[in-house]
Amino acid sequence: MRLFLCNLILLVSSFLYGQTSFFAVADAEKVRPGNLVEVSFILKNGEGEDFISPDLSNDFYILSGPNRGISTVIQNGQMQREMSFSYTLQPKRSGKLTIRPARIKVRGKTLKSNSLAILVTSDGKQENNNDQDFFIRAELAQNTIYLGQQVRLDYKIYTRKEIQNYSILQESDYGGFYAADIQRMDNMVQTTNIKGKTYYTKVLRSVALYPQQTGNQNISPLVLQVGLLEEDPQRPSSLFFNGDVKYVNVESNVLNVTVKDLPKPVPANFNGGIGNFSVSSVIDKTSASTNETFYLTITILGDGDPKRIKSPNLNLPPFFQLYDTKSEEEERGENEGKKFSQKSFTYVIQPQKEGEFSFQPSFTYFYPITGKYETKSLDPILIKITAGQSNDIPTKEDAGQFVSLTSEDFKSPSIFTKFLWIAGFTIPILGIAFFYVYKYLRQRKKVKSPSEVTTDHLQQAKIFGDQGDFENSFIELSFALRTFLFHRFDIPKENFSTEQIIDKLDQSGLSNQALTQQLRQLLNRFEMVLYAPSMKKDQWKSTWEEVCIWIKQFDKG
Template identity: 25%
Template sequence: MKKIILSLVTVLLIATSVFADEIKFTASAPNVVELGEQFRLTYSVNSKGKNIQVPELDGFRVLMGPSTSSSMSTQIINGKVTSSSAYSYTYVLLAEKEGKFDIKPASISVDGETKISNSLTIEVVEVNKTQQSSESEQSQNSASTDKITENNLFVKVHLDRSSVYMGEHIVATIKVYTRLSIAGFGDSKFPSFDGFLSQEVPTPGQISLERENINGTIYNTGIIRKLILFPQHTGEITIDPFELEVIIRQRKANKRNGFFDEFFDNYQDIRVPRKSKPIRIRVKDFPSNKPASFDGAVGNFELITTIDKDSVKANDAVTMRVKVAGNGNLKLIKPLEFNFPADFEVYDPKTSQNLNSTEAGMSGSTTFEYLIIPRHGGEYEIPSVNFSFFDPKAKIFRTRSTEKFTIKVAKGEGDNSGTIISSFSKEKVKFLGKDIRFIKTNDFTPQLKGEVFFGTTNFYLAYIVPFFLFILAFVFNRKRIKENADTAKLKNKRANRVAMKRLKAASASLKAQQKDRFYDEILKAIWGYTSDKLNLPLANLNKENISEILLSKGVELELKDEFLSILDTCEFARYSPSAGSSEMDELYQKSMNTITKLEKNIK
């Protein structure tokens, strides 16, 4: 009986669930097709509709359609019922004319309301006769590795522009182009992007292939990685080639060509290495009329300055925030320098960033938070300062100014300004700040008891021993100050300790199965250790000069190769399908052992 009641309740919940999802009506089709090729034009809607109206399809012949299909799913999670449905209308078209054709939106009636789909643009290209004949030969003969050429499989690093100003963003897209069947990817080597600050643009973890017309030939293309690059110096910068091992699936050569071969998987996977061409970028310097307040900001920004209060007591904290928002190299913007009153105690600003990297560049905001503590009463003014940036589109410098603030400070408990000391006597002090009180003294006559201490050995030792201890402490302190002043030596000394702390953070990410964070911590540990140990800024580090420096420091060739392999593994693993925990644990142990060996080998 209980099962029947539960079933009835479930059916009732499903029947009474409210479909709150917005009705969506979309059209989809290939971006590029060949002349004479058949393809599908599909209209999808997430609710049942009727009276679909398709526009005129100029340049195409309708061979079949519409064929309809539908699907529906229901989920009950923690008592919450969610349902979804999908209806599709598919037309099979034949491309009859060459050129680009715009397909206008279609319409459909859903619950008495008319919904309009998106429009499409389809490019029809003429088939390359040479390529068509070679493809027909491949279909008649068994495939072999000789038929895999640079024309039907290659990789490329595409830049959205080849000439920019210093600090202006460039979108770099690493893509694979193929007319063959790809089964997967093997080893890869990404460019180091020396001379650039790079920022990853989020892309789907699974690489999906889309059709693209390249000089009249249709390729299936997939995005491997997409980045935003900010050049850090002027002149010509070269981006190194991208290397990728592509796994191609081909039918095995079979001389018998038996009847039953078609019913079995008679394929083989071939590993094909591919390498892109190096790319050169010209980075221009800024115009000569730089404002004095310009500090390298490039883009288009707005400046917002706020203060949490303008009336406080002495020794109370005031927070001032400066927010730089817009699109550009927000990650490189430095805190503004204000001319605060001398009676203000100001701490180093705290920086927080809310950034979003897309193909349009880096957008969002960088906020600087200044903590200010007035120490004395009075009325003070924080003057306005200028913030200048270069607008690469208009090719001019623009200046924004912060607001001017006036702060009224009342005397607080810790403010001693204007204090008058009166009625001063040995018996009492009426007022002398908070930390000074009168010390009462009485007549005191010491009385000797037992053995006289004055003039004994212990008496003199009581003076000599502290004196020598003071000398030792002074020498040790001077040595410590001298060592701390030598920043390079201090970093070198602490390099191994800092690297091990970062590896502990990587171990925590490994236990939590946080793949991206794990590989980031491994890279930080490796690069940070190298920077500190070799006394090189992170911006000047790359695989080539590290290789040379390690060899010059007496590091064995095998250990150097092991170090570089860790960098390659981390770089590729961040953008490849998820690795297992065993591979991540092996990489962690390998990183610890490599850093330990380097600590012993570097001279």
């Protein structure tokens, strides 16, 4: 009885479904280089398992797949069931490319598909004819721009059919551009008329492009897979849909952009910005003493490439020492179809002479609309400086030559101090005269030499560390090392960076690889320690000694 039922089911299934077949199809036999081809392996009227695809990676880039699909329809009173495995491929080379058969098991039997031949040639199938019911365009706001100028690129789809979904198969190659996505809020469906046909249009994606090199630049197509809802007259009685979703590949047009260089001559005070900008500043105090530092932050907001923007011109008065400069970038959203960013520069400044001072920072940029360099000056910054308290710090040697310090210098009196003590007994008149002359010179000397300032910071760092104030200890250590580097290599302080000082060090030929690597580690540690409180406590003493030893070894080298 069971055998009879099984045979009956097989007979009914055979009648309902028809003969089982497994075959391969492609949407084109001839394509152009760079175009796409859709390849599907289809099983009809069977329950398949253990699908084995041929090796496609030798001749094609696999952009999508295998994508599995199942459909069931009734046609002429007979039920048709299809199982498909599809791939979106892009040829790697020209010529005749062969796709070998795939395999699948049906009721324990292995079926093999046919092979396919794809001819890749310059006269192959051309995609995206504007007479189609849908296509995609890449549209630039401008085709001629300046180096570093932002330009918006929109990928817009035009369709007369209902689109169920889409996915990006391949990004455009932006080549000589830096690209950043724009999140547009006005992305509404609109209508337009092309050659007497009405299309629905929508911007699928917007990108801000910043050219990095001059000349004629090409932007390759964006490739999409689009799911179109359409009715098939050959399938009038689908069990699940009023219409089928058909997946097709579509690519945008190629774009050509002309990138011009900035006009010559470029001003000496040019700060790298290309676009439209606003500038603001904040200072943490309007009065300070000569042994205090104050912080100045300048913020630049605009539509230019923030990576090109360099530190503004501070125009500091004499006797102001500039130390660390820290920069931060932040996205600030979109406005009128453009991406806006801000870049902030925070400066640590120490005055070295009392009085009332005024300085006016400025920012010079290139404005593409006028084709001219423009300068925006901030309101003058006023600050009152009073004399700071003098520190009773251990004696230093002659300020004209920097003294490298080690921990032993703070454990016992220096040789020079011992010499003064002995000399005070042997020639008291000379000792008293030297004392008064030295005191007089210290009172008259309002501005310290770079080597004195460096040594002061090293000594103050140890004092803070011994007192448990590890944060200020690291700040003083950073000041000490950077002051030494500023003056040794004559680097503008507002443009100081780790990579710049490493390059200067390598070019000088005064350092070996070990010293260079150690300097990089020290500078990186000063950056990291700001965010690692435990590190400040654990490493302040070893870092203090490393800085002293590094300066001493560099001087010897």
